Amino acid sequence: MTGIASIRELMTxxxxxxxxxxxxxxxxxxxxxxxxxxxxxxxxxSNLVLQYSYILILAIGMVIVIIAGHIDLSVGSVxxxxxxxxxxxxxxxxxxxxxxxxxxxxxxxxxxxxxxxWVAFVGIPAFIVTLAGMLLFRGLTLLILDNISLSPFGQPxxxxxxxxxxxxxxxxxxxxxxxVVFGVAVAAYAFSQWRARRGRVAYQQTVEAFPLxxxxxxxxxxxxMWFAYQLASSRGLPNVLILLAFLIVTYSLVTSRTVFGRHVxxxxxxxxxxxxSGVKVKWVNFFIFVNIGFLASVAGVVFSxxxxxxxxxxxxxxxxxxxxACFIGGAAVxxxxxxxxxxxxxxxxxxxxxxxMQLMGxxxxxxxxxxxxxxxxxxxxDVWNKRRAGAVSR
Amino acid sequence: MSTxxxxxxxxxxxxxxxxxxxxxxxxxRRGEIHAICGENGAGKSTxxxxxxxxxxxxxxxxxxxxxxxxxxFGSINDSEHKGIVIIHQELALxxxxxxxxxxxxxxxxxxxxxxxxxxxxxxxxxxxxARVGLKENPTTPVGFLGVGKQQLIEIAKALSKDVRLLxxxxxxxxxxxxxxxxLLDLLRELQREGITSIMISHKLNEIAEIADRTTIIRDGRxxxxxxxxxxxxxxxxxxxxxVGRDLEHRYPERTPQIGxxxxxxxxxxxxxxxxxxxxxxxxxxxTVRAGEVVGIxxxxxxxxxxxxMSLFGHSYGRNITGRVYKRGEExxxxxxxxxxxxxxxxxxxxxKKYGLNLIEDIKRNISAAGLHKMSRxxxxxxxxxxxxxxxxxxxxxxxxxxxxxxxxKLSGGNQQKVVLSKWIYTDADVLxxxxxxRGIDVGAxxxxxxxxxxLVAAGKAVxxxxxxxxxxxxICDRIYTLAFGRITGQVPVAQATQERLMELxxxxxxxxxxx
Numbered sequence: 001m002t003g004i005a006s007i008r009e010l011m012t013x014x015x016x017x018x019x020x021x022x023x024x025x026x027x028x029x030x031x032x033x034x035x036x037x038x039x040x041x042x043x044x045x046s047n048l049v050l051q052y053s054y055i056l057i058l059a060i061g062m063v064i065v066i067i068a069g070h071i072d073l074s075v076g077s078v079x080x081x082x083x084x085x086x087x088x089x090x091x092x093x094x095x096x097x098x099x100x101x102x103x104x105x106x107x108x109x110x111x112x113x114x115x116x117x118w119v120a121f122v123g124i125p126a127f128i129v130t131l132a133g134m135l136l137f138r139g140l141t142l143l144i145l146d147n148i149s150l151s152p153f154g155q156p157x158x159x160x161x162x163x164x165x166x167x168x169x170x171x172x173x174x175x176x177x178x179x180v181v182f183g184v185a186v187a188a189y190a191f192s193q194w195r196a197r198r199g200r201v202a203y204q205q206t207v208e209a210f211p212l213x214x215x216x217x218x219x220x221x222x223x224x225m226w227f228a229y230q231l232a233s234s235r236g237l238p239n240v241l242i243l244l245a246f247l248i249v250t251y252s253l254v255t256s257r258t259v260f261g262r263h264v265x266x267x268x269x270x271x272x273x274x275x276x277s278g279v280k281v282k283w284v285n286f287f288i289f290v291n292i293g294f295l296a297s298v299a300g301v302v303f304s305x306x307x308x309x310x311x312x313x314x315x316x317x318x319x320x321x322x323x324x325a326c327f328i329g330g331a332a333v334x335x336x337x338x339x340x341x342x343x344x345x346x347x348x349x350x351x352x353x354x355x356x357m358q359l360m361g362x363x364x365x366x367x368x369x370x371x372x373x374x375x376x377x378x379x380x381x382d383v384w385n386k387r388r389a390g391a392v393s394r
Numbered sequence: 395m396s397t398x399x400x401x402x403x404x405x406x407x408x409x410x411x412x413x414x415x416x417x418x419x420x421x422x423r424r425g426e427i428h429a430i431c432g433e434n435g436a437g438k439s440t441x442x443x444x445x446x447x448x449x450x451x452x453x454x455x456x457x458x459x460x461x462x463x464x465x466x467f468g469s470i471n472d473s474e475h476k477g478i479v480i481i482h483q484e485l486a487l488x489x490x491x492x493x494x495x496x497x498x499x500x501x502x503x504x505x506x507x508x509x510x511x512x513x514x515x516x517x518x519x520x521x522x523x524a525r526v527g528l529k530e531n532p533t534t535p536v537g538f539l540g541v542g543k544q545q546l547i548e549i550a551k552a553l554s555k556d557v558r559l560l561x562x563x564x565x566x567x568x569x570x571x572x573x574x575x576x577l578l579d580l581l582r583e584l585q586r587e588g589i590t591s592i593m594i595s596h597k598l599n600e601i602a603e604i605a606d607r608t609t610i611i612r613d614g615r616x617x618x619x620x621x622x623x624x625x626x627x628x629x630x631x632x633x634x635x636x637v638g639r640d641l642e643h644r645y646p647e648r649t650p651q652i653g654x655x656x657x658x659x660x661x662x663x664x665x666x667x668x669x670x671x672x673x674x675x676x677x678x679x680x681t682v683r684a685g686e687v688v689g690i691x692x693x694x695x696x697x698x699x700x701x702x703m704s705l706f707g708h709s710y711g712r713n714i715t716g717r718v719y720k721r722g723e724e725x726x727x728x729x730x731x732x733x734x735x736x737x738x739x740x741x742x743x744x745x746k747k748y749g750l751n752l753i754e755d756i757k758r759n760i761s762a763a764g765l766h767k768m769s770r771x772x773x774x775x776x777x778x779x780x781x782x783x784x785x786x787x788x789x790x791x792x793x794x795x796x797x798x799x800x801x802x803k804l805s806g807g808n809q810q811k812v813v814l815s816k817w818i819y820t821d822a823d824v825l826x827x828x829x830x831x832r833g834i835d836v837g838a839x840x841x842x843x844x845x846x847x848x849l850v851a852a853g854k855a856v857x858x859x860x861x862x863x864x865x866x867x868x869i870c871d872r873i874y875t876l877a878f879g880r881i882t883g884q885v886p887v888a889q890a891t892q893e894r895l896m897e898l899x900x901x902x903x904x905x906x907x908x909x
């Protein structure tokens with residue numbers, strides 16, 4: 001199997017796999033055109049990241065849940081209740097900001113363990129458990145907040161989501177620090193790709209031709225550095241982006257490279273076969289829910305920090321945005337299929353569309369209609385694509 | 395009227411990149427039972443899909459002449475309208491709906507106002523059930539009935555559509571001997587009523603018993619059509635036609651080199667998972683030694699799979715008692731991962747449902763049970779995984795363009811090789827193979843036997859559970875018989891005959907069985 005894949009083979013293979021990425025590029029290009037480039041305006045890009053960060057964080061946890069064949073309807077309520085707990089500690093009791101954060105994260109873990117217990121060990125379908133959780137944690141939010149908003153958190157709690165790393169290294173009109181961070185990231189990406197390629201060669205697998213490989217790295221690097229330059233010329237590197245990047249890299253590795261990740265796919269693909277292959281199905285399911293509880297609390301902290309308040313209605317409908325991001329990003333309703341990066345691109349497609357339509361001044365109601373149709377079409381396209389590729393029988 | 399009810403002339407069907415059928419000709423005479431034989435992937439199912447309109451007219455080349463007229467079916471409905479009904483290997487019944495509802499599904503008997511006339515439905519269903527020899531109440535949910543009866547209900551459903559040509563795709567693959575016998579009797583009965591049948595089957599004894607003529611297909615071409623009454627139409631001739639080579643020995647030669655005792659099971663007792671007072675396995679004891687192939691023979695429902703699965707990490711049943719010794723030391727296997735840790739492997743009888751992740755690629759299916767071997771601190775070495783998959787593809791001859799191919803698209807034989815690869819990779823010392831050759835063709839069967847021989851030659855111990863007695867006689871050193879959850883005998887293969895085994899397999903306990 002040694003050899004070098006031809007460009008044509010690579011293209012056809014990649015087009016099939018990366019329909020979602022192409023769709024993303026098309027949507028970005030479309031809205032850039034319609035909004036006269038306003039979409040790619042540095043300030044707007046920076047806002048876009050902040051505005052949708054919590055949905056993306058939720059989608060990371062959600063895609064793992066969906067790969068395993070479950071669903072989580074409670075994340076919006078968990079965002080609300082963890083924000084409320086944090087607010088009670090920081091605002092009502094005047095304790096330091098980090099205690100609020102820790103309490104919220106701990107609450108997320110406990111909530112995750114609670115839901116994981118019912119799903120994994122009692123065997124109640126996740127749809128039911130998390131539907132109950134959606135009501136339960138919304139109710140608890142109202143109880144904790146006594147039905148009114150708590151605000152403001154004030155500094156430094158708000159810097160978590162609204163803060164930027166800027167001016168650490170100075171710069172002539174743009175932030176050098178941001179560029180350096182992104183430069184290091186691109187270098188690390190190039191290095192890891194090169195190492196992976198070398199590993200594949202050592203194991204005598206097909207790799208793309210070397211010039212093509214370099215071209216790929218250069219294009220990715222150029223796009224990322226352009227994005228970095230946009231951020232650097234705006235307000236600098238958002239803290240949330242650092243958090244998000246960390247989570248995306250970590251969870252991409254967890255899903256693709258760890259035994260736990262493999263077990264998640266195995267459970268979603270064929271539960272009985274996974275069980276008979278020695279997968280500890282109950283424990284894996286349990287930790288999947290502990291994990292999404294934790295990530296929902298991270299999103300809760302980010303959201304409360306960004307809105308500088310804990311509101312009774314916080315996180316309403318977030319679960320649906322997170323679920324939509326996963327399915328637009330290629331996850332399968334039946335489980336066993338999906339990727340963290342796919343869910344991120346799915347989330348970004350929704351983010352760009354909402355943002356683009358806001359810039360165009362499209363009415364909220366029309367925005368909902370468009371988003372609904374995009375979700376439907378994205379999944380329809382995926383189904384059609386798979387049927388054409390013959391991956392789905394019948 | 396011509397003597398042929400059906401003529402398929404020069405059928406060619408191409409899929410992107412593959413010629414599935416090439417110039418295939420099939421002639422079926424009025425009122426006969428016509429068998430179609432061929433290895434998996436030979437094109438039998440494709441041919442039947444062309445005939446029944448699953449692949450509509452225009453997607454293939456050639457002509458279909460049914461009852462003297464050239465037909466062009468656009469869908470299954472068109473072919474059913476003409477009286478051609480196909481019964482697929484995987485039954486298409488709704489388990490929670492009643493027998494009558496299933497029979498008339500899509501063909502509901504309406505009364506006044508378009509509402510379903512239940513009296514008429516149930517009455518007609520009862521008549522159809524009587525025709526196929528079932529005494530069930532038409533209102534019984536189908537899921538309560540066994541596979542054998544469900545197969546008969548499929549036939550009743552076909553009869554309700556005024557079937558003239560009945561196509562059965564491996565109708566007896568999932569049936570035990572007595573159910574199979576009943577089904578074959580029914581086909582003869584339908585033949586007397588003038589219904590023509592086409593039967594796809596891997597079971598050559600069955601074909602010899604029932605078919606008037608047999609058409610052999612290999613690699614998408616018709617090889618020959620044999621008149622089964624002719625003395626030259628032997629099983630060997632059919633096999634030769636199917637595989638294109640002389641399979642003088644259906645089982646590979648092996649000189650047993652039997653070593654020390656590997657596994658000993660004592661007094662193994664298992665209760666039914668939901669009916670706590672029902673014994674499924676009753677005090678079973680057996681041993682298997684290194685380098686030995688031990689067979690477990692039993693009729694369906696004897697507790698073969700239940701015995702194996704309860705041993706394998708208590709994957710079946712409850713209130714499990716008994717002792718297991720490996721190399722003389724007692725071991726406990728309460729979970730599958732413990733069982734794997736002790737070097738025990740179990741390859742299931744239903745690879746699609748319990749053995750494979752069909753939407754995943756070959757590589758990840760092979761590594762599924764042995765990830766711990768290719769990972770460090772929870773991180774999987776992808777390259778190692780690929781290397782392992784390539785090694786098994788080569789050594790077990792898994793026929794695929796790439797180990798990145800999705801397992802669901804492989805043929806049964808190749809899927810079974812993937813399952814075996816998975817378990818061999820776990821470094822198991824004892825491999826329990828449950829129906830390792832079910833639903834796979836003769837050529838692939840031979841390859842599986844060769845793999846088993848290689849395993850025991852390497853000092854492993856293999857337990858084979860099988861419904862096919864000739865297979866057990868062909869590959870085992872010793873055979874245990876299981877009847878009603880009890881081990882009723884142990885026969886060295888030199889002294890074993892099918893008759894002797896069958897006698898032991900049907901032996902009931904002398905004392906009262908009810909506990």
